[in-house]
Amino acid sequence: MNEEDREAIDRKPSTTGAGNSPVVPKQLTLESRLQFRCHPGIDCFTRCCSDIDIMLTPYDVIRMKQRLGISSDRFLERYTRSRIEEKTGWPQLLIKMEESSGKPCPFVTTDGCTIYTDRPAMCRYYPIGQGIHRKQVDDQVVNEEFYMLIREEHCHGFSEERQWTIAEWRENQEAEHYDRMAGQWKELFVRNITREEEKDGRRQTMFFLASYNLDQFRRFVLESRFLETFDIDAEETAAIREDDVQLMNLAFRYLRYLFGVEKTLSLREGVLPEEEPGGEGA
Ligand code: SF4
Ligand code: SF4
Numbered sequence: 001m002n003e004e005d006r007e008a009i010d011r012k013p014s015t016t017g018a019g020n021s022p023v024v025p026k027q028l029t030l031e032s033r034l035q036f037r038c039h040p041g042i043d044c045f046t047r048c049c050s051d052i053d054i055m056l057t058p059y060d061v062i063r064m065k066q067r068l069g070i071s072s073d074r075f076l077e078r079y080t081r082s083r084i085e086e087k088t089g090w091p092q093l094l095i096k097m098e099e100s101s102g103k104p105c106p107f108v109t110t111d112g113c114t115i116y117t118d119r120p121a122m123c124r125y126y127p128i129g130q131g132i133h134r135k136q137v138d139d140q141v142v143n144e145e146f147y148m149l150i151r152e153e154h155c156h157g158f159s160e161e162r163q164w165t166i167a168e169w170r171e172n173q174e175a176e177h178y179d180r181m182a183g184q185w186k187e188l189f190v191r192n193i194t195r196e197e198e199k200d201g202r203r204q205t206m207f208f209l210a211s212y213n214l215d216q217f218r219r220f221v222l223e224s225r226f227l228e229t230f231d232i233d234a235e236e237t238a239a240i241r242e243d244d245v246q247l248m249n250l251a252f253r254y255l256r257y258l259f260g261v262e263k264t265l266s267l268r269e270g271v272l273p274e275e276e277p278g279g280e281g282a
Contacts, residue, residue, distance in 0.1 A: 023129055024149040030167040032147070036127060037160035040112060044156045048126065049108035054095040056080065058211050058251065059181035060120035061093070062244045067118040072215040079106055082208070089193030091208045095120070121182065124173040127155060128166060132190050143190060181245070184252040185211065188259060203258060210251035214244055217251050230254075231266045 039045075056064075065075040081096040097103040107115045113123070133144045147166050151158065170176060188207075197203055210217045218240065220226065227237060232250070239246040253264035 022150050022152040024151050026148065028128075028147040028149065028166055030147075030165065030170070032166050034128070034149070034164045034166060034169055035160070035162065036157045036164065036169070037162035038157045039160075042156055042160070044154055046108050046110070046112060047154045048152070049105045049113065051097055051103040052105070054105070054120055054122050056093045056095065056120055056212070057178070057182040058185055058214070058248050059178060059245075061212055062214065062248060063118040064115060064120070066244070067115050072213045076213060080212075082212075085189075088189060088191070089198055090189055091204065091211075093212045121175070121178040124178060125170075125175055126150065127152075127157065128169060132186070134190055143187065181248075184249075184256065188255060188261060191261075197259065206258060207255060210255050214247055214251065218247055221247070221250070229267060229271050231268050 061072060061075060064079070065072050068075065070078075076093070079096055080093050082091055082093050084090070085092045095105055095107075098106055105113075107113055107119075113119050127150045129148045129150050131146050131148065133146060134141050135144055164172070193204075209220065221240065226232075236246065236250065240250055256262045257265045
């Protein structure tokens with residue numbers, strides 16, 4: 001791994017300290033084999049759903065808030081906490097574990113996960129962690145995915161007989177769909193926040209809003225000068241009023257534009273860059 005490489009391991013127990021990592025230090029590919037089965041009859045059932053760091057993507061928030069029938073404001077307030085990721089400086093959103101004994105996830109019961117079909121990506125991927133290498137190939141930087149096994153003592157799924165390739169496991173867990181939904185957003189994460197961006201609190205605030213609080217981002221788009229400023233066509237404007245996924249995709253385009261990753265939006269004719277809502281002139 002060279003100096004430019006970044007690594008993002010998707011899920012780790014909050015109690016694990018340095019030198020005590022459950023991540024097996026071997027890179028896996030889609031063809032690597034895994035012996036594992038998780039099912040309600042296993043003696044460790046739901047033991048993995050307490051006192052852990054579950055990071056949420058914007059698409060996770062959409063699925064979970066829709067499942068619960070609440071706004072993103074309410075979801076963030078009741079079920080999440082945030083922190084700044086040490087390596088990169090980006091704000092991360094995590095499920096807030098309950099304060100009660102053992103710090104259980106707010107969605108776990110003795111019968112399992114109450115939001116199972118809408119559970120977050122990290123819960124789906126487990127016990128497979130996912131990372132990205134940034135590699136220089138000729139004159140281009142390319143992202144290369146890799147996988148690793150997370151083997152925790154309390155998890156007895158590895159003693160079950162079911163065999164998979166990593167690709168089969170991912171298909172079973174709908175991982176491709178979740179990866180697709182978060183792809184453009186995750187690309188922001190593999191670069192560090194610059195000093196300039198760190199000092200610019202407005203951009204950090206907008207990153208959090210556009211990533212995690214889509215109901216508020218919708219109000220920002222519809223009620224600020226956003227639509228007068230950026231050239232968004234009528235069909236997309238109609239869609240984002242109702243459709244959270246369409247709105248999320250606009251949010252990703254906006255973030256990539258705002259952070260200078262790609263020119264994903266065009267200003268309307270006659271609009272000056274300093275007039276952008278959320279930009280220098282706001
Ligand atoms: S969201 Fe569901 S699967 Fe994930 S930790 Fe909570 S209870 Fe477990
Ligand atoms: S600890 Fe492992 S086998 Fe047990 S419920 Fe959790 S993921 Fe499944």
